[in-house]
Amino acid sequence: MKKSTLLHLRIPFSFFLLPVFLLAVAISTEAHTQNLVLAFLTLHFLVYPASNGYNSYFDKDTGSIGGLKHPPQVSKELYWTSLLLDFVALCLGMFISLEFTVMIFIYGVISKAYSHPSVRLKKYPVLGWLAAGLFQGYFTFLLSFIAINNISISEVWNWSIQLPGVLSTLLLLGSYPMTQIYQHEEDTRRGDVTISKKLGILGTFHFTAITFLLSSSGFFYFFTEYYTLIKGVLFLSSMLPVLVYFTWWYLQVRQDEQKADFTSTMRLNFVSATMLNGYFIYLWIS
Template sequence: MFKKSSWLHLRIPFSFFLLPVFLFALSISPNIKESNLLIVFLSLHFFLYPASNGYNSYFDKDEKSIGGLKNPPKVSKGLYYLALVFDIIAILLGLYISWPLAIMLFVYGLVSKAYSHPSIRLKKYPLLSWFIAGLFQGAFTLVMAYMGLNGFGFNVFLLPQVVIPAILSSLILWGSYPMTQIYQHEEDAKRGDNTLSLKLGIKGTFYFTAAAFSVAVAAFVFYFMEYQQIKYAWIFVGSMFPVVMYFAFWYLRVHQDSAKADYKHTMWLNMISAICLSAFFIYFFIDRTQILQAIKGF
């Protein structure tokens, strides 16, 4: 029933690009439970995100490169059911921790379906789809992960120490999201999906991302200086340096040849960003929780 092509369209490795949001939630968590950490990680990165990828692929039926698949195979009805099975598993894993977490996972799944389902297809609306994608992959996911990691309920939506990092997560995704669409203009236009990147154009997407990313980095710096320690602000800026350098290098290539706004360069930018952000948040988690000092004490 589930063909190899269906499993490929889940694009499980692609979930790595959203790992920094989970790690940010982990790094600010005061009451981490080891079993919860594993369950939340698995439910998000091995089931919820792949379910969204598969569902999106089923209705998009892309013939050219998509995130995580340079040459996507043709989709079958089995992909639709496989995506639903993964959604259900994610929710059941969440329910093992708490019903509020299960509800959050369910809502995320509904929104991801509205993004691509032809009867709603938020993807057709440039600003709305950009806002919803950044909001749910960023702020909503951070709160959801925080709830699961610590076993908390919906009251976390009222906590500034959670809401502020949640907003920061969305800010950086709002800045980078149009870049993930830059190589799909032809496919999106053919389907009638007026993505923000398509509206901005290739160079406009670069300019928008540069401005939005700068705002996001500045907001992170303010957060670390105001609520954490100033050293984290400087280390965060340093960790973003490879991302900025690759972005500038890519822009210069695209300025000379617009064909360079392609799948390969987009995936490299995503990979570098994910690695740099993940490395920073792992460091932030280890240093802030003083895990190394605790280990040395034994």
């Protein structure tokens, strides 16, 4: 495998998507260990890297992208590798359940439609934003939950399961525009009109702040209602470093919009993912 192919799979970037899976683990009452491990490996080492590689192949970015400050030139090998990873993911999925495998397949189709030139959801600001938020949030949460608990999709319609799934999408709908904030020039060059481009740089910050407030309030209600007040307060406390960094960065960008760069975006992603992952692991082991 070429080094460029491996880099474009962006396997470490899966860390930023891990909170949705850990949330599903944390609220599971009867986790099936084998399914948990298989689902984790399938999502974070096959499905997500395949999606990253496929997206990179058709984007052919010359500027920074999520997880890669200086992306190398792509090759046809990246295209075939991404498809191979998807195929292996489907094969592994069958060891869990047919429903899980079908949902993985649907996720793969949507992720390809996001970047493939014949559809390219990415060029539609609202549709692309909704697709990313829904499938990386709610949909992934549900497929993770049914795998971890070894149940069918007909058993996940309880509000105690649906609410965290909805909240995970709300959180992603707020954070996703921030991942596009430094790519406005690159997106304009390709003719993609992302939600962040529509909102503008400061507008993206304002939108994310409002959505972050709503999702955090929703999670506080969930953890207080279904667990304890202490767990709700601890969740809000775990989000404080995210709020502090976000506010500091926002004040910097108000002075100079060039500060809305790749490095700062990745730092926000890292702080946010680390705090969420840490809290959900705490919830799981407690």
